[in-house]
Amino acid sequence: MATSEESRVSRFIPDPKTVAIVGCPFSGGQTKAGVDKGPIHLVDAGLPEQLAHLGWKVLFDGHHQFEEISAANDPPIGKLKNPRMVSKVCQAVAKQVGEHAKRGELPLTLGGDHSLAMGTISGTFEKYPDACVVWVDAHADINTPDTTDSGNIHGMPVSFLLGIGTKVPEFAWVKPVLKPNRIVYIGLRDVDAGEKRILKENGIKAFSMHEVDKYGIGKVVEMALDHVNPNRDRPIHLSFDVDALDPSVAPSTGTPVRGGLTFREGHYICETIYETGCLVAVDIMEVNPFLSDADSVKQTVAVGCSLVRSALGETLL
Ligand SMILES: NC(=[NH2+])NCCC[C@H](N)C(=O)O
Numbered sequence: 613m614a615t616s617e618e619s620r621v622s623r624f625i626p627d628p629k630t631v632a633i634v635g636c637p638f639s640g641g642q643t644k645a646g647v648d649k650g651p652i653h654l655v656d657a658g659l660p661e662q663l664a665h666l667g668w669k670v671l672f673d674g675h676h677q678f679e680e681i682s683a684a685n686d687p688p689i690g691k692l693k694n695p696r697m698v699s700k701v702c703q704a705v706a707k708q709v710g711e712h713a714k715r716g717e718l719p720l721t722l723g724g725d726h727s728l729a730m731g732t733i734s735g736t737f738e739k740y741p742d743a744c745v746v747w748v749d750a751h752a753d754i755n756t757p758d759t760t761d762s763g764n765i766h767g768m769p770v771s772f773l774l775g776i777g778t779k780v781p782e783f784a785w786v787k788p789v790l791k792p793n794r795i796v797y798i799g800l801r802d803v804d805a806g807e808k809r810i811l812k813e814n815g816i817k818a819f820s821m822h823e824v825d826k827y828g829i830g831k832v833v834e835m836a837l838d839h840v841n842p843n844r845d846r847p848i849h850l851s852f853d854v855d856a857l858d859p860s861v862a863p864s865t866g867t868p869v870r871g872g873l874t875f876r877e878g879h880y881i882c883e884t885i886y887e888t889g890c891l892v893a894v895d896i897m898e899v900n901p902f903l904s905d906a907d908s909v910k911q912t913v914a915v916g917c918s919l920v921r922s923a924l925g926e927t928l929l
């Protein structure tokens with residue numbers, strides 16, 4: 613059925629298909645302890661072996677070391693919390709993701725909080741300036757330093773990547789690589805007033821849970837891809853915040869919001885993006901094993917692993 617071209621994992625990833633795991637034990641983009649332990653749990657649950665089992669060559673040489681970057685001497689800039697630390701960590705992540713991408717590997721970044729996407733997406737766009745982003749999340753993470761209430765930078769990475777809002781010199785390395793028509797959201801249901809304004813003003817396409825209910829996930833993913841990738845020829849960066857899933861599915865996360873994606877809806881998104889053959893990078897973010905009981909942690913980590921497997925080609929049949 614499939615020609616050799618179609619059966620390739622991705623027209624952008626050469627054989628042997630190689631995934632490079634970038635473990636990012638980092639929590640500085642928000643204030644709850646534990647999200648820095650997410651990547652360790654995902655790896656300990658056997659994610660590298662699971663991906664090898666799917667036929668991937670798996671590169672993983674330990675989690676990112678951030679110890680040279682300290683939280684000391686990092687007072688807020690305006691409302692931004694831990695600004696220097698977040699900036700330095702994301703810059704390091706951008707470099708690593710960029711290097712993997714340039715070698716033709718598929719970087720899989722395990723968070724850690726979602727501020728890291730400032731780094732991962734910057735890295736992806738170094739190799740693929742024509743890429744698009746599918747952002748799966750309960751939140752838009754598009755606050756600017758001007759609109760943020762919390763000051764948590766995990767609620768802001770998209771605005772930095774778009775180059776909107778007051779410029780913060782510490783983040784000068786972040787280039788406005790992302791155009792408003794190259795990002796699409798799925799799963800939104802907790803969007804701040806300032807963020808709603810930004811989405812409107814910039815004409816950014818978003819499929820909230822309302823649209824998922826109305827059209828069904830199949831149609832929503834199709835419309836989302838038609839928007840950012842109409843000819844299915846652009847590289848796709850998938851940034852998946854596990855809080856997009858309903859808290860009954862992924863309870864161990866820092867900012868859960870009820871009314872989220874079902875287990876299958878989350879996996880369907882990943883499976884469909886894989887099927888495009890355009891996937892070049894994946895983030896799985898905001899798994900926090902310190903939140904909720906041991907069973908919930910196990911469940912959340914297992915869901916994180918299975919989302920990644922779906923994005924990297926696991927099928928039901
Ligand atoms: N990556 C996340 N979980 N982000 C939650 C952001 C929540 C809120 N909008 C804020 O800016 O603080």
Ligand SMILES: [Mn+2]
Nearest residue numbers: 750751853855
């Ligand atoms: Mn979120």
Ligand SMILES: [Mn+2]
Nearest residue numbers: 726749753853
């Ligand atoms: Mn997020």
